[in-house]
Amino acid sequence: MITAFAIFSDGLVYAAYLFLVAVGLTLIFGVMKILNVTHGSFYAFGAYGAATAVGIWFDRGLSDAGGFLFMVGVAMLIGLVIGLILERGILRLVYGRDEVVIVLVTYAAFLILEDVIVLVWGPRSYPAYQPMVSAGSIDIGELTLSNYDIGLVVLAAALAVAVWWSLKYTRYGRLLTVVIFDREVAAAYGINVKVIYTVTFIIGAMLGALGGAVMAPKISVTLGIGVEVIVLAFAVVAIGGMGSIEGALIGALIVGLGRAAAVHLMPEIELFVIYAVMALVLAFRPYGLFTQPAPRKI
Amino acid sequence: MKHLRWSLALAAGLTLASGASAQQAAAPAAPVKLGIVSFLSGPAASPFGVPGRNGAEIVIEAFNSGKAPAPYNTVGLGGAKIEIKWVDEAGSTAQVVTEFRNLVQRDQVDAVVGYISSGSCLAVTPVADELKALTVYFDCGTPRVFEEKPREYVFRPSSHATKDNTAAARYLIAKKKDITLFSGINQNYAWGQDSWKDFNAAMGVLAPKAKADKVLFPKLFQGEFGAEISTLLTSKSQALHSSFWDGDQESFIIQSGARGLQKRMPYVGTTAESAIWRLRDKMPDGTIIGARGAHGPLAPDNALNTWFKGIYMDRYGTPPTYPSYQMALSLLGLKVAWEKAQAAKGGGKPTTDEVVKAFKGIEYDSPSGKVKMALGNGHQGIQDTAYGTYRFNKRTNQPEVVDIVRYPAECVNPPSDKSAEEWIKAGMPGAKC
Amino acid sequence: MLTRANLFGALVFVAVAISALFLPPWLVSLATIAFANALVVLGLVILWRTGLVPFGQALFYAIGAYAVALIGRYTPIRDVFVVVLAGAVAAGVVAYVIGFLLARYREIFFAMLSLAMSMILYGILVKSEALGSTDGFHVEAGSFLGWRPQGALRNLALFWLVLGFCAIAAWVVGVYFRSVAGSMAIPMRDNEIRVEFLGLSVDRLVHLKLVISGVLAGIGGALAALAVQHVDPQMAYWTTSGGFVFVTVLAGAGSVAAAFVGSLAFELVRSIAVALLPGAWQLILGSALLLTILFLPEGLGSLYSRLRRKPAAPKEQPGGPS
Incomplete structure (x- = not known):
């Protein structure tokens, strides 16, 4: 019983983490059809920015709740700036090129940004644990759960609802949906696809940075955290269906619960459970769980 | 030296680029070139690579200025100043091996000190023996390096895991x-x-x-x-x-x-x-x-430790962690072996084979206590x-x-x-x- | 025209083979690995011409390498020709089997599924403590039909071996590109249904391409294992696959030769970057890639055709409306 509960709660926490990491990636893919490797850099910059912000805030002895908001704010600001620079400075030049070429452009940008991190922050790690520690914990039976983890689950759920709501009920969201559905028709109806692209990429970058920021207090922010996140996010997004927000949510839940079950019940398979799930899902649903296959054009 | 024209141009470009021409810089004794390999990027950089690199930097500076405590207070290695060629260990094993060959064959270093990942050490070991290149590992922990086969040109003063x-x-x-x-x-x-x-x-x-x-x-x-x-x-x-x-x-x-x-x-x-x-x-x-x-706060209270901690704190503002200690003791071992070989031949730069012969089985003091090259036929150190x-x-x-x-x-x-x-x-x- | 191209290719290979005698040994070692990797890139070029880009080609590369390493560990067979062919066969069989699944996928889904496959192999290799887990293990030095060269001579012999395989592969792939199955690549990328109307099965054509590229990657991995004398699971990791795709785009899909030039250029740029700026070589590498994509849209291979003032072939199809 306690194990079942533990699998459920651990799975939710991990799923929240995966969703926060994957949502920006799937949004950019859905709108722009770009598999964005730079997403790992957004995550890393968010985490580094957050760690720096936490350092500044708590050194002054300011209040805990404000520290969390300050940390998230700084990280998202960094995401905004980098997203803008990348989209306007580089991506704009390669729109219309082969999809793979664009993936490679983001990969090149990722390599460059990895070294920019070293140049800015140096090759040392940054702890930012204050928000996690000050959040405290609660006991449920034998288990002790961290309030910060519970907060993450709530945040992820809120973010999922917010994204879904804005896609459905805001003007910009509806425009996005049109572009996702058919970019040429959208352009033909006079939607300014260029602006939509820029805004979407920046939002995606800010979401990536947000993922890094909220994870920063749990981890030690160090070089190479971006690389780890990229494949994980790719896997989640591929399972759920590239470009689908519901897909990212369901993908995150499947992977999160699957991994938690593996750790508790069969630790030896934990290492490749994510990829096994991905291969299985793709074998039966080639386009992921939540996307329709594109019509074949004659 | 009969090179085809384009290959000559290419090779010359590369050697120039890598700064190998600095070799000719006039000095009383020709400098000793050391290749130092450590993680300078990636996740292993901050905990191991950079502390290792920092340790190398200050210890070699102390060697070159002759300011290390006795008995290590001779200049450089046996009077010859040390020149460093830094290399990043990050990348695939093929890249690590390629860079090792580049250090030995292109940059003509006298010895290579480095390697953190056990995979790198296992892959470099046979190549080091093939090229007859003196190689000192400072951090990698796998016991397999000397257990699988006797080695000739490879040494590891820090003890295995x-x-x-x-x-x-x-x-x-x-x-x-x-x-x-x-x-x-x-x-x-x-x-x-x-x-x-x-x-x-x-x-x-x-x-x-x-x-x-x-x-x-x-x-x-x-x-x-x-x-x-x-x-x-x-x-x-x-x-x-x-x-x-x-x-x-x-x-x-x-x-x-x-x-x-x-x-x-x-x-x-x-x-x-x-x-x-x-x-x-x-x-x-x-x-x-x-x-x-016995590194860091577990290190014994001796003069070398006080010196090492002191210069490290002064330069980097934090106490040295164990990779720094391991780098320091590896360089000290190389210095002891080098100078022993030099003394045995009565001065002048010892050859690689002479240093290898002198290195086997030595005992010496380090900031973390005595190092005995006791295992692997005198190639692997043990320590308290x-x-x-x-x-x-x-x-x-x-x-x-x-x-x-x-x-x-x-x-x-x-x-x-x-x-x-x-x-x-x-x-x-x-x-x- | 065809024979002239072949003759020219043969001359270049002979010239490169002879020049190895006069090159510094480190450059020969670097070129050995570069050309072994070029075989993987050649396989990727075959797929890319159809619009397919696997993010898991390291799967076959690792299988070829581990086949060589395992034969050296558990059998007395040492002949390099036998072990490399064994690596090729092993990779080919795996490519054939998973091809039944993979050949049905296109675009990013093809990329992701092949990524999943290679990551599963990576997971299994990391779990295999008997094989040294992530540390990997040593690959026995091979013999060349009974001849066992040592030291520098061995490196030269290996270089020539790699070059020999490259020559054969380049010729075979050249023939394939001109065959019916091979020349369908661009039509398939543009519109699969039209190709099917010609009475050809697209899935089968893709399956064939997968097997060819798998075999090439297997040979590349086997040769790399012999050259490095060490294998580890990193060879199956997605960053290895990413590296191959990187070189493929750098080289361009224009010609067979581009794969070799691109691979050599990549290794050289990386090596120089590491020597110049040990702390920021990724920045140089990334910038080089970015500049290539921006200013040489068809890859390094197009430089040659540009110099000859001819449009590069095949023409890149814009990814926009179709």
Whole structure:
């Protein structure tokens, strides 16, 4: 019983983490059809920015709740700036090129940004644990759960609802949906696809940075955290269906619960459970769980 | 030197680019070129690569200015100043081997000092022997380097990983005599798997009644350990063994600290020392601290240690962690061997073969105590080691390691004729404690 | 025209083979690995011409390498020709089997599924403690039909071996590109249904391409294992696959020769970057890639055709409306 509960709660926490990491990636893919490797850099910059912000805030002895908001704010600001620079400075030049070429452009940008991190922050790690520690914990039976983890689950759920709501009920969201559905028709109806692209990429970058920021207090922010996140996010997004927000949510839940079950019940398979799930899902649903296959054009 | 024209141009361009032309710089004695390989990027840079690099930088500066304490106060290596060629260890094994060849064949270094990943060491070893290039490993831990085959040009003064785990088992049992249940969490790659294997086997020998409960191997650099912590919370283990390092170690301690895991079972960290200066009061009191040897706060109180800690603090503002110590003792070993070879031939630059001959089996002092090149036919060093218990001193606001127990080298290392695994399985015969 | 191209290719290979005698040994070693990797890139070029880009080609590369390493560990067979062919066969068989699944996928889904496959192999290799887990293990030095060269001579012999395989592969792939199955690549990328109307099965054509590229990657991995004398699971990791895709785009899909030039250029740029700026070589590498994509849209291979003032072939199809 306690194990079942533990699998459920651990799975939710991990799923929240995966969703926060994957949502920006799937949004950019859905709108722009770009598999964005730079997403790992957004995550890393968010985490580094957050760690720096936490350092500044708590050194002054300011209040805990404000520290969390300050940390998230700084990280998202960094995401905004980098997203803008990348989209306007580089991506704009390669729109219309082969999809793979664009993936490679983001990969090149990722390599460059990895070294920019070293140049800015140096090759040392940054702890930012204050928000996690000050959040405290609660006991449920034998288990002790961290309030910060519970907060993450709530945040992820809120973010999922917010994204879904804005896609459905805001003007910009509806425009996005049109572009996702058919970019040429959208352009033909006079939607300014260029602006939509820029805004979407920046939002995606800010979401990536947000993922890094909220994870920063749990981890030690160090070089190479971006690389780890990229494949994980790719896997989640591929399972759920590239470009689908519901897909990212369901993908995150499947992977999160699957991994938690593996750790508790069969630790030896934990290492490749994510990829096994991905291969299985793709074998039966080639386009992921939540996307329709594109019509074949004659 | 009959090169085709274009190849000549290419090669010349590369040599120029790599700064090899600086070789001709006039000096009293031609400088000695050292290639130093360490992680300068990637996740291993901050915990190992950069402390190792920093250690090399200040020790070589001290050598070159002749300011290291006696008996290391000669200039450079036997009077010749040292020139450094830095190389990043990050990349695939093929790249690591290619860069090693470049150092030896293109840059013509006199010796290579470096390597953190055990995979790099295993791959470079046969190439070093093939090229007859003097190579000194400073950090990689796998015992396989000298156990698989006798080696000629490869040396490792810092001891391998076996002693970390046998000593951890001894310390844990001394602290908790009635231990019946323990768990382990180690990264799912060779280092983590080997560490757990050695620790578990040593526990089997020293405390046959104690059983391993949860044996967890999360992915390397996983960062999120919620499920692992829940699993451990449901266990009645009295101790948790871990060979986690840097990012994973700090993430795990923060996350498990927030969920009160260490109140139930203390953390036995074979590399925990590298985390104490950053985690400070977030590292729970009672954590059992290892430093892959008697390094850092576990180092003995001697003049070399005081000197090394001093120059490191002055330059970098934090105390040196164990990779810095390992780099320092590797360079000291190279210096001792080099100067011994030079003395044997009555001055002048010794050849690689002369240094290799002189290196075998030497004993010398280092900031972390005496190093004896006792294993692997005189190529592998052993050292005393130590474990301690963590306490954050609220009064001085500084981390402390107390209850330090020292283990002689012969207590926690296998004898020269047995592999580490066989020796532990056989019940650690001949261990002098 | 065809024979002239072949003759020219043969001359270049002979010239490169002879020049190895006069090159510094480190450059020969670097070129050995570069050309072994070029075989993987050649396989990727075949797929890319159809619009397919696998992010898991390291799967076959690792299988070829591990086949060689395992034969050296568990059998007395040492002949390099036998072990490399064994690596090729092993990779080919795996490519054939998973091809039944993979050949049904296109675009990013093809990329992701092949990524999943290679990551599963990576997971299994990391779990195999008997094989050294992530540390990997040593690959026995091979013999060349009974001849066992040592030291520098061995490196030269290996270089020529790699070059020999490259020559054969380049010729075979050249023939394939001109065959019916091979020349369908661009039509398939543009519109699969039209190709099917010609009476050809697209899935089968893709399956064939997968097997060819798998075999090439297997040979590349086998040769790399012999050259490095060490194998480890990193060879199956996605960053290795990413590296191959990187070189493929750098080289361009224009010609067979581009794969070799691109691979050599990549290794040289990386090596120089590491030597110049040990702390920021990724920045140089990334910038080089970015500049290539921006200013040489068809890859390094197009430089040659540009110099000859001819449009590069095949023409890149814009990814926009179709």
